[in-house]
Amino acid sequence: MIVSILDNDFYKFTMQHAVMKLFPKARAKYQFINRGKHVFPPGFAPALQDAIAALAKLQLTDREKSYFATTCPYIDPTYFDFLQGYRYDPTEVRVEQQDGELTVAIEGYWYRTILWEVPIMSLICELYYQLTGQIRQPDEQVIATATQKIEQYGQLGVTIAEFGTRRRHSYTVHRLVVQALRAAGEGTFIGTSNVHMAMRNQTRPIGTHAHEWFMFHAAKYGFKMANLLGLEHWSEVYRGDLGIALSDTYTTDVFFTQFDKKLSKLFDGVRHDSGDPLVFADKTIAHYEHHGIDPRSKTIIFSDGLDTEKVTRIAGYCRGRIGISFGIGTNFTNDVGLPPMNIVIKMTEAYPTDGHWTPVIKLSDEPGKHTGDGKMIALAKQILDIP
Structure with missing residues (x-):
């Protein structure tokens, strides 16, 4: 399902590079949000855990490193050396299932955990269609x-x-x-x-x-x-x-x-x-x-x-x-004749260097897309003078 460590969104790597330079000791927590209220079939959590564990085997190849460095000369060469040594650590991810409800939580140093969101979401989607037996277009x-x-x-x-x-x-x-x-x-x-x-x-x-x-x-x-x-x-x-x-x-x-x-x-x-x-x-x-x-x-x-x-x-x-x-x-x-999934994984707390765990929020231009702790959302609206 995921065959390369580069099977991820570009902005995850650009942010990882920036985090390593500016906030190397910061920590972060992320949480899966099931916006579409999808019901996950029995056995989904173990299947997802196995797929996440398999990501630990991925590593940047010499060919991938050469392509990435050549294509993005504005990223420090030391970053590509780091990425070649980076391995996903499945212990940073906790997956649980209660009946049809799925919980996914991520925690660790921000420079490491920043890469989890996109591959886990893509794994959830692919496994969901597989395990619910839905057949796409040819x-x-x-x-x-x-x-x-x-x-x-x-x-x-x-x-x-x-x-x-x-x-x-x-x-x-x-x-x-x-x-x-x-x-x-x-x-x-x-x-x-x-x-x-x-x-x-x-x-x-x-x-x-x-x-x-x-x-x-x-x-x-x-x-x-x-x-x-x-x-x-x-x-x-x-x-x-x-x-x-x-x-x-x-x-x-x-x-x-x-x-x-x-x-x-x-x-x-x-x-x-x-x-x-x-x-x-x-x-x-x-x-x-x-x-x-x-x-x-x-x-x-x-x-x-x-x-x-x-x-x-x-x-x-x-x-x-x-x-x-x-x-x-x-x-x-995901235009293949099946209903697309409506899911996200969002940062929920951050631990800046010499700070403490702080809830983080997002105030979208669509109120239905606000994410995060309700009290913090209310505080942010008050501070930023948002109706």
């Missing part, structure tokens, strides 16, 4: 569907990246989809968030950072400084590379109050991950214009539950006003 249909979609996006004149590792149907489907996108998407398909799939298909790994980067910064520095210091630290590590800023960890409105003129000029653009994309586009354009920056020199990466209809609507609204690109996940890697 390979030919999977390829045809992906080909049709990328051709439609090509007709729109937009660029598309594949972001579907976490909730893919299976490794096989993911592989077939990226191959189809690469074959039929010249000029449209620009890469994948999955480093292993990027290497297999000689395309670019795409990504920067995730919500947990800013969630940790809130635990260490407070909610009012989380976005600002999170981006300052990111720029210290990457010096202008990997310049797309994630905007909705504590709502977009709060983000733009902290995304000052210096950061607005330094970063290439922002990523939209929740809320109305057209409202977000208007806010982003207004923000850049307020700081005397031509919005057409910046880019919005849209990545929230996209399909052809949404991309068409967004492209028509934004074209000529600001640069745009799209990251599409589940609609590529």
Whole structure:
């Protein structure tokens, strides 16, 4: 199901590199959240535990190391030496099952545990379909569907990246989809968030950072400084590379109050991950214009539950006003005739150096997507003046 240590999202490696440089003693906890209320069949937990244990055998090969280092020269060579010696430690993960309910908890040094989220989610999805006996469409249909979609996006004149590792149907489907996108998407398909799939298909790994980067910064520095210091630290590590800023960890409105003129000029653009994309586009354009920056020199990466209809609507609204690109996940890697899973794994607590365990939260632009401790959510809203 997972055959390479690089079968993970690019932003996990870029964040791991940054965590090692800046917060090597920090610890973290993560928790599985079953948003879709899926009922897991008997024996699911032992099967998942076995699959997690198998990840301990993975290691970075010389060929993978050479590809990764050559493709990403802005990452320190010492990091690739570290990654070659890194092994997943299954003792960092606890899996339990009570009837149809599944519990997955992760705890350890942040620089180590940061790599668990994506492969565990993909394992949960693949095992769920296997153990519930659900039959997907044949390979030919999977390829045809992906080909049709990328051709439609090509007709729109937009660029598309594949972001579907976490909730893919299976490794096989993911592989077939990226191959189809690469074959039929010249000029449209620009890469994948999955480093292993990027290497297999000689395309670019795409990504920067995730919500947990800013969630940790809130635990260490407070909610009012989380976005600002999170981006300052990111720029210290990457010096202008990997310049797309994630905007909705504590709502977009709060983000733009902290995304000052210096950061607005330094970063290439922002990523939209929740809320109305057209409202977000208007806010982003207004923000850049307020700081005397031509919005057409910046880019919005849209990545929230996209399909052809949404991309068409967004492209028509934004074209000529600001640069745009799209990251599409589940609609590529789990469009196989079965209901896709709705699951996440989120950081729940952080332990900064010389600190203490602190609950961490995420305040999405969609209230239903808020995650974390209720008391901490209420406190953050009060501090950040969020209704």
